[in-house]
Amino acid sequence: MPEASAHIIEVLPIGGPEKPLAYAVPARLKGCTAPGALVRVPLLNRSRLGLVCEGLSEEIDPARLKFVHDALYDEPVVSPDLLKLALWLSRYYAASLESVLETIVPAPVRAIMAPRTTRLLALAHTPTPEEMDALVRRAPRQADLVRFLEQQQGPVPRSLLMSRLKLSSPSCDALVKKGLLKEVVQEDAREVYTDDLGEEEALPTKEVTLTEEQAAALADIELSLDANEFRPHLIHGVTGSGKTEIYLRALERVVDEGGSVIFLVPEVALTPQTVGRLRSRLSKRGERVVVWHSHLSAGERADGWMAMARGEARVVVGARSAIFAPLKNLKLIIVDEEHEPAYKQAESPRYHGRDVAVYRSMLCGAVCLLGSATPALESLYNVETKSYRLNRLSKRVDDRQLPSVHIVDMKRERLSPQGAATISSILADKLLERFEKQEQSILFLNRRGYSTRMICPDCSYVAECPHCSVTLTYHRTDNRLKCHICGYQERPTKGCPKCGSAKYRGIGFGTQRIEETVQKIVPRARIMRLDTDTMSKKHLFRKILSDFRTGKLDILVGTQMLAKGLDFPNVTLVGMVDADIALHVPDFRAAERTFQLLVQVAGRAGRGDKAGEVVVQTFMPHSPPIQYARRADFEGFLQEELEQRREFHYPPFRHLVRHLFRGRNPEKVAFFAEQWSRQLEERLEKLGHNVEIRGPVAAPLEKIKDTYRFHLWYFVGNVSRILPDIVALRKDFPMDEDVVDVLDVDPVDLV
């Protein structure tokens, strides 16, 4: 029984009742239970993980308290700002505190209870030239390993070596037997190595002199850094204006002054160049960069995280979840390509990485840099309403010109001798011309596969997914019809499955078909396709990019993932094969996305000494986003689009909350959505809340994997003021157990 003088703490159990509970600390754990520490506590006859939080809310009788079982680490690992961030996140995004804490403290960190042992390998001695020769001849992979270890400072975990260098366990053993390597077994090997094994291309960094605009932006950012307080900056700079250079300079300065930095990119695998530049700058300073992405092993994840929590690493670069990095003395958060929808998490907690970045900067008093050539309307609006500082870069570095843009009206092209052309004659001519001049081209099409659908002209049968409300896409490479939503596949039948007609065929085109067509136009060109079908092979993806960079390829055909921040100086032609795809998506951001995509895609051309050209194929040449993008008229687009949004109460003027109901029985789902919406409307009115409710209606993607989906939209002025009431009402609403509902605040996925 704890004594009255016993040390008492408050613990937030993960997966518990979502409020802090008091526990007594046994003498042996004193000093390990400061706020932010991870502990195990008894709760409902189970031992649960919990987070120690600050302060006691009420008077507690120590005699009734249970003891903390154990502490996971001997120091607090979750900083006070992260704890506050967790509470805010859970409230703002209507997510359980459990899911938030599980996001903030990654699984391998939560799991460590005992010191782990790790097997490491190190060179036993420096190999003699004879030994190396013999190895190179008989076992070239083993020779690679020896060379690799020669470049490392010390022992490296065996598992890591095997995965990075593609070695089997017997080949490691063989080297140990030969006496070339020695094995070291280490308890708690965290300190022994950095994961800086140079996976990204090491990019030579040339010293550059900042342009006038870059210098002015950096000076402004430095003022904010000097002020040492929360200040968001929006860096709106045209493609190739040198935004990354500004991020890196600000980052170097903060690191030199002992602060830490989070650098967010939409996806690490797609931004090897940025990561490479960052690494080569910081390794000169002997700084460790933690690279945070989804392919990390549990060990790497725990190591990187603990290095940050202990203050051994001060810089992290990563995708959205890196925003929860447990860095100390956080002074700067950078969000590159801040308009990217990839920053929004699709599962609970459904947070937006950029918005969390701004909030965390506020909690830490840090400077926040949001950068883009095509900022989100929300961010531009915040410049006016929340006084973000705006730094404009209107020119490309080295006085390079922005590319010239040709719009091709595909309605006319259809009549050309080429028939139902996928590639217009203008684009075909330009592709040939580039090939002859030994310059490179990129073609974008945001649709993978070969043809988009199989139809029968006789009975109008269309091949659809049996589980989803979408048509199947034909993939020629493996002769399959595939569902891009659920992955269902089938072999196409010869004739129409309904009437047997032999005219059953594929129409429309995806990246596979474009690749084939372009090969016919430029037969001698070396062409590669880059889309999620090739992406699944990670090394192939890297190889294609590096082959393209070194000139081993002439033309790349890819989906829009290619558009993210790639910098290839020899690319002088970019083609948008079908600019209309994003326009047809049922999304109030359709125009914004189309505009952003066109500008970003065009931005890949003419980044070297030679001028660039862009060809945009469209059936809607006069639609505003296409016209504004052609003239690179950002202001014009912004004004027109904002007017529309204001009129229809869309963001940035209101926040949207999407309330999705789903279940196997469509009538039931619709019924409960209807019931709920009636009740909600009535109650919100009584509470005096001003919320506009639209729906329920069937979602544009009505069926996914045999599940039917209906949704409601709430148009909300202030999320934090209204959402808690909606969540509370929802708790009291008797829902059928076959129906699941999901609240998504500030959604980016509307289908």
Ligand SMILES: Nc1ncnc2c1ncn2[C@@H]1O[C@H](COP(=O)(O)OP(=O)(O)OP(=O)(O)O)[C@@H](O)[C@H]1O
């Ligand atoms: N002041 C400078 N002088 C010369 N070259 C520069 C300068 N600043 C940046 N560069 C180079 O110009 C290229 C484009 O710069 P950077 O990638 O930073 O642009 P960006 O604005 O981030 O581009 P995007 O938004 O299109 O990805 C890079 O190769 C970079 O090394």
Ligand SMILES: [Zn+2]
């Ligand atoms: Zn038919």
Ligand SMILES: [Zn+2]
């Ligand atoms: Zn499907």
